[in-house]
Amino acid sequence: MIRRVLFTCLAAAAACGQSVEVLGPPRWMAVQGIPQARTNAVAAAHDKTLRALLERIRALPLLNPPPGVYPKAGLSFLPPEQPGQAPASLLMIGFWPPMDVRITNGALRSAGELSHLLIYANWVRETAFDRTFWRDAGGGFYPIPPRLAELQGFPVYQGYGSVETSGILVILPPGKELFTPISQERFHLFAIARLEKQIAEAAPALKRARDDYEAAISEAGRAARESRIAASLVTYQQGRSRTPQQVKDRETEVRRLEANEEERLKLEASPETNRLLGPLNEQLRKTQQAYAALPQARKTEPACHLSHERDSGIPQPVAAGTAGCVPVVFVGPVIDRAKPASVQLLTIERYWPSRQDVERGVDRSQRNIYYHLNKETMEALDWKSVAAELGR
Numbered sequence: 001m002i003r004r005v006l007f008t009c010l011a012a013a014a015a016c017g018q019s020v021e022v023l024g025p026p027r028w029m030a031v032q033g034i035p036q037a038r039t040n041a042v043a044a045a046h047d048k049t050l051r052a053l054l055e056r057i058r059a060l061p062l063l064n065p066p067p068g069v070y071p072k073a074g075l076s077f078l079p080p081e082q083p084g085q086a087p088a089s090l091l092m093i094g095f096w097p098p099m100d101v102r103i104t105n106g107a108l109r110s111a112g113e114l115s116h117l118l119i120y121a122n123w124v125r126e127t128a129f130d131r132t133f134w135r136d137a138g139g140g141f142y143p144i145p146p147r148l149a150e151l152q153g154f155p156v157y158q159g160y161g162s163v164e165t166s167g168i169l170v171i172l173p174p175g176k177e178l179f180t181p182i183s184q185e186r187f188h189l190f191a192i193a194r195l196e197k198q199i200a201e202a203a204p205a206l207k208r209a210r211d212d213y214e215a216a217i218s219e220a221g222r223a224a225r226e227s228r229i230a231a232s233l234v235t236y237q238q239g240r241s242r243t244p245q246q247v248k249d250r251e252t253e254v255r256r257l258e259a260n261e262e263e264r265l266k267l268e269a270s271p272e273t274n275r276l277l278g279p280l281n282e283q284l285r286k287t288q289q290a291y292a293a294l295p296q297a298r299k300t301e302p303a304c305h306l307s308h309e310r311d312s313g314i315p316q317p318v319a320a321g322t323a324g325c326v327p328v329v330f331v332g333p334v335i336d337r338a339k340p341a342s343v344q345l346l347t348i349e350r351y352w353p354s355r356q357d358v359e360r361g362v363d364r365s366q367r368n369i370y371y372h373l374n375k376e377t378m379e380a381l382d383w384k385s386v387a388a389e390l391g392r
Contacts, residue, residue, distance in 0.1 A: 045341035088123035167352025180332030181302035
């Protein structure tokens with residue numbers, strides 16, 4: 001409703017206090033960047049590469065002139081998260097409607113919030129791909145995200161975390177792949193270690209269950225049970241008369257319930273039948289057996305994960321080719337650290353807003369202009385020529 005009111009305001013040439021005439025015709029706002037980025041040679045090289053990409057975008061016939069929006073781009077240099085890691089940079093592009101643009105000190109500037117198109121150089125936001133949080137000594141890995149679409153031969157993967165990050169376009173030089181499979185051995189050992197950890201963490205719960213059972217079958221526990229049965233029968237007979245048979249039947253039913261509770265406590269006290277530990281121990285046994293039966297030659301084969309019926313984050317190693325299994329991968333070493341100044345990878349988020357948009361197409365109404373311009377801008381670029389320049 002608020003958005004509809006704002007566009008009504010625009011149609012009336014009263015863009016929340018500034019007329020469209022005051023703003024002038026749609027045009028690109030000044031590019032913003034982090035000043036310190038251009039004082040570093042590596043950062044300056046990234047900045048130069050992304051500015052060249054931005055010029056490709058600005059030259060697109062689609063955006064000449066911008067269709068009813070005021071585009072704005074921002075450049076940021078992202079320092080390495082870890083020592084030795086190649087630096088990265090970010091180009092943010094937003095298509096701002098007139099109601100979210102202001103004139104300040106004679107300059108056109110944006111105001112309000114917007115869903116930007118995010119172009120990362122030498123950067124992969126793995127949290128946008130990963131829902132499992134699997135990690136071992138070698139780093140993180142996960143079931144390969146499904147492909148939503150393909151653009152000029154480049155994959156568009158599904159991301160997770162929000163609607164805005166669901167479509168991620170990956171641009172790499174010819175012959176390079178983003179994901180590398182992990183081995184069957186690594187995935188099996190990870191699944192075993194994860195189960196052993198969960199079993200160890202559940203040990204206190206098992207001890208409490210054993211204590212509860214031992215208390216129930218102790219002499220004091222038996223006496224307490226007889227007291228509960230007697231109290232239940234007294235309550236049953238209060239308020240109205242009961243026949244001897246009714247009292248007897250009631251006692252039989254109460255003793256049956258008490259016996260069931262004792263049996264439940266007994267099952268919970270055993271690691272094989274405990275509701276938490278039982279399935280974990282059974283899964284551990286099966287996973288250990290599967291790993292023991294894995295021939296040495298197959299340990300290096302790509303791992304595959306069969307999604308658990310209750311939780312897709314439970315690792316279930318199976319042989320590659322098993323119906324319904326998903327390859328398990330990690331982001332491979334696609335960045336050559338010996339060439340830190342070069343841009344070797346581009347990942348573009350918010351290309352497709354959602355899987356549903358892939359299936360039905362993005363709504364081209366004014367209401368969704370940010371989304372469909374994101375998509376149409378990316379599709380209008382010659383990504384093969386962009387990819388050919390990466391890594392230089």
